Amino acid sequence: MTSADPIFEVKDVTLRFGGVTSLNNVSLNQERGEILSVIGPNGAGKTSLFNCLTGVYLPQEGSITFHPTQTKAIKIVGRAPHRVAQAGVARTFQTSRMFNALTTFENVKIGVEAHQKTGPIGAMLKLPRTRHEEKFSDQRSHELLEYVNLTHRTNTLASSLPYGDRRRLEIARALGTDPKVLLLDEPAAGTNPSEKLALAELISRINTELGISILLIEHDMKLVMSLAQRLIVLNFGGVIAEGTPQEIQENPLVIEAYLGASDEATQ
């Protein structure tokens, strides 16, 4: 499948851990501004794919190209994770990774500040640029907390936040880095139905209002089907299906992967 304006181009990516092949010849494209969802049973390689896309894992074969703008192309394989993030790829984690001893506000502020230029000298002497940047990051962090509806938790410690709030805080922190694409790894895991609704609303708001492309791993099919414009199904490290929610729901391969087929399941 060719696309006019992709943001991610993944070609034939293979990732092995010793003898275990985690990703096998995975190819996919994500359009700019699209909500693309990656689904699949446990151990299918979804999180491994995310880790390859963010530079945490180094795939043995294949190439991953990230297009922050239409004209720019960045090779992600071999790039350090922080440089991938600087290019405009933000992510959240499957088990939420907050800076627990810091407050909600500080968590977001670290995200905003990560791309500022202030160095140790400026910080020690409180030079004009540092003051300016500090003011900006304060303001921006407040805005972001308001955007994800966490204003009432501004001074709460991240470790004492309820589960749903942690997810939203992680999203706010990722948004602080001003990303072009946001990778969400099971954002709805462990949240209750009303939190799930709010989360779906937030994700589609980020997509439409901020124009950020979203790559979503999620197990909750209702959430995925309502949000995603396109789905990719992984099983045993390979892409088994790709298409709109409607197509995927009717795809026999997918049903087989999830429910098991009569002869293969008994192996």
Added chain:
Amino acid sequence: MSTESTVPKRRYWALNGEDARRMCTAIVGGLVLAIMTGPEGAISDPTYGVKTSLLTGHVVGYFIFGVVLGCLLTYRAKVKDGTWRRVRTARRRTMSERVTAFSSIWRYAFLAVTTFLVALISLIFADFSGPVTRNKMSVHVLEHQFLYTRTYGYLVLAVALWFVVVNQVMQLSSFKLRSLPRPVLGLSAIIAILLFSLTSDPFLPARFSWRALDPHASNSLFHHWTTYLWLILGLAVTISWLFRRDPIDGAKPARRSRALAVTPEMRIITYVAAGFIVFEAPKYLSLYWQISLYQQIGVFCLLAIGLNIVVGFAGLLDLGYVAFYALGAYVTAYFSGALPLHPPFQLNPFFIIPFAIIIAMLSGVLLGLPTLRLRGDYLAIVTLGFGEIVYVLANDWTQVTYGSAGTGAITNFNVHLLGINYVWNPVNPLSYYYLMIGILIPAIFLFDFLNHSKVGRTWAAIREDEVAAQSLGINALKYKVMAFAMGASTAGVAGVFTAVKVGHLFPNTFVLQLSITILVLVIFGGMGSIVGVLFGAIVLQWLPSYLNFHSYFGYQQADLYLYIGALLVVMMIFRPQGLVPSRRRRREILDAEEGLGSADALGAITQEQPS
């Protein structure tokens, strides 16, 4: 674990084998300490007889120590598994809450009594530090003190400070100093500063009479530049305080304080009191303590706040910190021409400081770039090795360092500028002390700013979760190297100060034990908290100096590290976050106890690695 914890009736003395084992371990541990530290020959020598050697105060003291430790451990364990209730369940009431709970008459009585005590203390202090040595320490001469102006200085200062404190703490009235008319405040500030200035020079007894206020008198106050210094300083503080704008309500989130609300008045009092202790008190110390204050306490404060950046802020365990200290010292020796290698130009120690900073920083970067990719434990081993390498080089590379014979004489600090000629002289250790203060105070403020800036927050983020930090675009390696380099350069400066004061360098000053000592100062005081680290350095460096003259329970200087080790063990059990912990660090340790986060006591980072 007993399953009876669901039974409502608690069995308070349900001690079991586990408790007995714990108790025995503590007691035996105490006795082992006693045997190891005992006065030579008393215990290990069988000719003394068991009875006499075991019944020394030393052994009994350690036995009691073991029993107390065992009891505390048992208490802690029992409270944790729910067998015993915590003795104090309610939050401890703060001082201010207790006092404001008094009825109004008692509050005034409290004020009167404490004011009297404060006045008395200030009188005794004035007497103790006064120019007349004849009748020191005799209560009968306290009244004579009123002949001297310095007494009034102390009295006014102490009572005024106390009134402000009490007003804050007890909320006797809504009176605020700033609500007085500004001219009144300004005038009283000038008078107070003049009075204070009168007290500030112990070496000029003639100034302690009222004549010193007469501008025409020969020994007038106004003939001394220290007066003007105090005046300028005091006026600057007063003016900035008077014309400070009130913060707009709600502009900053209200700070939740545990004990007292930190008001500007309280802050000023703290600064004044700290300034008094730092600048004034050393003048009244004996020569021994004046030397200790620089050599033992000042230098180690600088080293400790430097290591605090590495260990406390960035969470990296550096066991070879002394190497950078040694580098700073040997760079000083080099530029003083005290080494076999002759420098291209000899320098005044003041100009060596930037060189020491740059060289220590570069070596920190060079060591850090390859090693900081390692995880906590490996980093500790590599830095340990680096410390040893530098020591061995200093000791054995005689062509460069003169080896264990020690270096030649190192130039003293001196100033020859614009007609001022001053050479620092070991006879007057205070001159070094004030120089050290001149470096230490800016360093404290700069590092504090740093900790509360983007850089400090980034360090905290890396310490807590390096993977998450990287996912935000933070270059973890860069920030770790930065911390390493800043710590190293601070040690380099400390090295210059030591080298200049000592005059000759010997490699055996820079042994591993010193690295450990500095680390202990940091851990004891509270990692990540500048105040805590300074506190740790002052207490732990003061104690050995004190014990040199006061031998309790058969204390010998050689045993020092044994005691420090024991102290550290006790600290790690009961207060792993240090005496004055930073808020962030305390939370991290609490989280770690609950199994949250990846920060252990030293912040070793667990990171997932692709294979």
